[in-house]
Amino acid sequence: MKRHNRGALPRARKLSSQRGAVLIVGLVMLLLMTVVAMAAMRGSEMQELMAGNMRDRNLAFQAAEAGLREAEEVLNQAVLPSFDGGVAGYYVEIDGSRNTGYWNTHDWDVDAVETDLELDRVAAPPRYVIEEITATAATGTDGGAIDFQSTLNQEEIVYYRVTSRGVGGTANAVVIIQSTFKR
Structure with a gap:
């Protein structure tokens, strides 16, 4: 005896009517999930x-x-180097050095002191420049307002501007910082 499944015929028709x-x-x-994953x-x-x-x-x-600290150690010594420009890195105030853009064009390879620091993971050792700057200040005797007499009492103050340049792991990462030092 052969049995026919009565539900088979309508089921086949349902499958053929699917559109995907x-x-x-x-x-x-x-x-969409691929686009989200790529993003x-x-x-x-x-x-x-x-x-x-x-x-x-x-x-x-x-x-x-680190270069800045090494330069400040030089300034803490009993005898300072000569700031006549005879030694690279030690100068009397350089014209234009007060402008921040000046230090981007400064020739750090020739006109600066290269530190002997052995720093890990940096492309080049730090370098620094020390400038001797002389300023004239009026000294008042009583701390009051500036008058004619106090302008006659002037004192020369010597301080030092230290500029240091550090390079990171690549030559593209450069930081230039400054400090002012008075002995």
Whole structure:
């Protein structure tokens, strides 16, 4: 005896009437998830680059700070070097050096002192320049307002401007810092 499944015939008709809408919806969802994943990867790559640049700049800042401290140690010595320009890195105030843009064009390889610091993960050792600056100040005797008599009492004050340049892990990360030092 042969039995026929009565439900088989209508089921076959249902399958033939399907149009594949689920497949299309699934492919669109897969495409959207791929786009979201690519955006997330691109974002994390950008954050990794920013973190690397921040680390590189921090290394450059720390190197410049170390150079600044070494220059200040020179100024703490009992005998100072000559500031007549005979030795590179030790100058009387350089024309234009008060402008911040000057130090970007300064020839650091020739006109600066290279430190002997052995710093890890930096592309070049820090360098510094020390400028001797003489200023004239009026000295008042009673601390009151400046009058004609107090302008006659003038005193020359000598202080030093120390400019240090540090390089980070790559030559593109450069930090220049300054301090003012009075003995």
